[in-house]
Amino acid sequence: MYIKLDHLTKQFGDTAVLDGxxxxxxxxxxxxxxxxxxxxxxxxxxIIAGLIPASSGSVFFDSQNVTDxxxxxxxxxxxxxxxxxxxxxxxxxxxRFGLHNLDLDATEEAKRVNDALDMVHLxxxxxxxxxxxxxxxxxxxxxxRAIATKASLVLMDExxxxxxxQLRTEMRQELVQLHKELGMTLLYVTHDQVEAMTMGxxxxxxxxxxxxxxxxxxxxxNHPANKFVATFIGSPKMNMFDxxxxxxxxxxxxxxxxxxxxxxxLPLPYDLAAGAYQLGIRPEKITLSRSASAGxxxxxxxAVANLGRESSVSLVNNGHEFIASVPEQYPVPExxxxxxxxxxxxxxxxxxxxxxxxxxxNKGVPEKAGVLxxxx
Amino acid sequence: xxxxxxxxxxYFWLTLVALLMGAPILIGIWASLLxxxxxxxxxxxxxxISLNNYIAAIQTTPVLRYMAxxxxxAILITAGQFVLCTLAAYAFAFLDFKFKKQIxxxxxxxxxxxxxxxxxxxxxxxxxxxxxxxxxxxxxxxFASAFGVFMLRQAFLQVPDELHEYSQLIGLNHLQFLFKIxxxxxxxxxITFGLxxxxxxxxxxLWPLITTFSDSYRTTQVGLKQLQAQDTFSxxxxxxxxxxxxxxxxxxxxxxxxxxxKKGLNTGGLKA
Numbered sequence: 281m282y283i284k285l286d287h288l289t290k291q292f293g294d295t296a297v298l299d300g301x302x303x304x305x306x307x308x309x310x311x312x313x314x315x316x317x318x319x320x321x322x323x324x325x326x327i328i329a330g331l332i333p334a335s336s337g338s339v340f341f342d343s344q345n346v347t348d349x350x351x352x353x354x355x356x357x358x359x360x361x362x363x364x365x366x367x368x369x370x371x372x373x374x375x376r377f378g379l380h381n382l383d384l385d386a387t388e389e390a391k392r393v394n395d396a397l398d399m400v401h402l403x404x405x406x407x408x409x410x411x412x413x414x415x416x417x418x419x420x421x422x423x424x425r426a427i428a429t430k431a432s433l434v435l436m437d438e439x440x441x442x443x444x445x446q447l448r449t450e451m452r453q454e455l456v457q458l459h460k461e462l463g464m465t466l467l468y469v470t471h472d473q474v475e476a477m478t479m480g481x482x483x484x485x486x487x488x489x490x491x492x493x494x495x496x497x498x499x500x501x502n503h504p505a506n507k508f509v510a511t512f513i514g515s516p517k518m519n520m521f522d523x524x525x526x527x528x529x530x531x532x533x534x535x536x537x538x539x540x541x542x543x544x545x546l547p548l549p550y551d552l553a554a555g556a557y558q559l560g561i562r563p564e565k566i567t568l569s570r571s572a573s574a575g576x577x578x579x580x581x582x583a584v585a586n587l588g589r590e591s592s593v594s595l596v597n598n599g600h601e602f603i604a605s606v607p608e609q610y611p612v613p614e615x616x617x618x619x620x621x622x623x624x625x626x627x628x629x630x631x632x633x634x635x636x637x638x639x640x641x642n643k644g645v646p647e648k649a650g651v652l653x654x655x656x
Numbered sequence: 657x658x659x660x661x662x663x664x665x666x667y668f669w670l671t672l673v674a675l676l677m678g679a680p681i682l683i684g685i686w687a688s689l690l691x692x693x694x695x696x697x698x699x700x701x702x703x704x705i706s707l708n709n710y711i712a713a714i715q716t717t718p719v720l721r722y723m724a725x726x727x728x729x730a731i732l733i734t735a736g737q738f739v740l741c742t743l744a745a746y747a748f749a750f751l752d753f754k755f756k757k758q759i760x761x762x763x764x765x766x767x768x769x770x771x772x773x774x775x776x777x778x779x780x781x782x783x784x785x786x787x788x789x790x791x792x793x794x795x796x797x798x799f800a801s802a803f804g805v806f807m808l809r810q811a812f813l814q815v816p817d818e819l820h821e822y823s824q825l826i827g828l829n830h831l832q833f834l835f836k837i838x839x840x841x842x843x844x845x846x847i848t849f850g851l852x853x854x855x856x857x858x859x860x861x862l863w864p865l866i867t868t869f870s871d872s873y874r875t876t877q878v879g880l881k882q883l884q885a886q887d888t889f890s891x892x893x894x895x896x897x898x899x900x901x902x903x904x905x906x907x908x909x910x911x912x913x914x915x916x917x918k919k920g921l922n923t924g925g926l927k928a
Contacts, residue, residue, distance in 0.1 A: 326821070329821075329825065330824075331821050331824060331825075350824070350827075351821075351824045351825045351827075352824065352825065352826065352827030353827075356825070357825065358821070358822065358825055360818040360821070360822065361818070362816055362818050363818075364816065364818035364819050364821070364822040366819070366837060366840070366841075367841065368840045368841065368843070377826075377836075378826060380826045380827065380828070381826050381827035
């Protein structure tokens with residue numbers, strides 16, 4: 281099913297929760313809505329489900345305007361964070377109960393229940409009650425219940441949030457696999473950017489009631505449309521530096537100092553209008569070395585988080601803290617002075633307009649295209 | 657102190673308190689087995705322990721009739737409350753309507769009004785309806801219970817929002833949602849509520865006292881009082897035996913319902 285959201289807004293009383301939400305979701309797409317808590321993503325999902333009415337705007341499924349249709353007539357199903365299983369029914373009965381309004385004959389109903397149980401590997405537990413199952417198994421029951429309806433649109437509201445980290449990683453892969461096999465349109469809400477990046481074919485980033493950007497995971501990572509997306513996507517998050525651009529001399533001055541107490545200067549990778557900017561640099565693009573070299577500046581190591589195959593090194597220079605990721609174990613003690621080098625590639629330097637927080641292209645004009653990508 | 661000593665200590669105090677609390681009942685049971693002559697003479701023991709008082713109670717007093725009346729009244733009230741309280745609690749828990757908070761507050765305020773204060777208007781009402789000395793008069797004034805609405809609403813609020821949303825997705829209407837999800841989900845509170853209401857109204861005294869005039873409708877507690885008043889020389893052995901008989905359903909319910917009382921009253925956020 282193809283979905284079109286057309287200028288949706290939602291207010292609770294005087295409080296705006298969603299504003300100007302327009303987007304298109306392709307048939308069969310694994311589409312992720314991601315944002316911090318309170319960004320309105322769950323509300324948006326419930327508007328699409330028909331559980332909450334929109335204050336204005338429309339929702340289209342294929343070419344049908346479903347804005348005023350009750351949830352049961354939208355032919356969709358939903359998987360919830362707390363699974364929403366009925367505790368007094370067995371696993372199989374829970375799945376069968378989900379087929380309630382489909383008017384299936386008994387044979388077809390039994391077949392659907394069996395197939396769904398088989399697909400999530402729970403056939404042996406079919407007669408158990410939900411509370412006799414682990415969290416992961418309960419979530420599988422909820423998935424089976426959704427699968428059995430054969431709805432062409434499945435909405436998922438933080439379905440993995442209640443699981444422990446290891447199980448979550450497993451279930452992510454299972455969900456992606458399941459989506460591949462069944463081919464339904466899948467709308468997935470999460471606050472976890474890692475989940476969004478690893479699962480989504482396309483991602484909508486929501487914050488502050490608005491769409492911040494819609495794009496593929498790598499789009500968002502490589503070309504964040506604004507400062508929010510830049511820092512929200514990626515872990516450890518993108519470093520932000522105050523930068524003053526000298527358009528004539530073609531460099532940016534950062535509030536970092538080199539060994540001689542001079543401000544660090546970066547040659548501009550493209551033309552920018554003079555003025556104040558925020559410069560975003562991903563931690564993995566900053567290189568560290570034990571000895572000084574041309575273009576490097578001294579930094580003091582504040583902490584090292586060793587993750588085994590990589591390390592996040594917290595650094596400070598001239599009162600500014602930032603993080604470098606190094607693809608190796610980094611046994612450097614705290615307070616040691618090492619030398620950092622910033623990247624010079626245009627692709628690695630993200631300038632943001634200081635006032636609008638939007639990414640600027642090489643003409644120094646806030647870039648709009650990214651924001652509108654994927655919007656009708 | 658070692659664990660076993662601690663246990664002995666606990667059990668000593670628990671036994672002491674249990675004996676204190678249980679003493680009236682234990683004395684009553686003992687007295688019901690003694691001949692009245694011995695009780696009247698002030699003897700605490702007798703060589704003539706028997707169930708004769710029970711046989712006499714059943715044969716010579718209308719205690720079985722009283723118990724049947726109490727049973728019918730308590731069951732009718734409990735059933736009536738189930739229907740009305742469930743529907744009202746559902747509205748307060750799941751529906752949105754104007755002045756919901758205010759109306760609910762009004763419900764709660766009626767809980768603070770002592771029953772004694774409602775007796776006169778209620779009496780006048782059922783007299784006008786011609787319901788004096790009838791099951792209708794004994795039961796209908798109790799069908800609406802603010803306490804019941806409150807307790808069931810609290811239980812219904814425990815039903816996760818997501819289940820409510822899910823029921824809308826699969827197209828359940830209000831009655832289906834109530835019967836297929838809400839009521840089964842609140843099972844233990846409903847059982848507690850039912851047992852609690854049955855007990856309360858089994859033990860009703862004041863209202864049956866002023867609205868019944870005949871043994872046909874008199875309930876146990878009033879009947880018991882009647883027995884004592886009728887006999888000029890009170891037959892204490894028989895009265896005790898009757899009292900113990902009347903106590904049996906209560907004891908049975910408490911025994912069976914213990915775990916529900918604990919569970920249900922906890923989820924309802926109430927203390928018994």
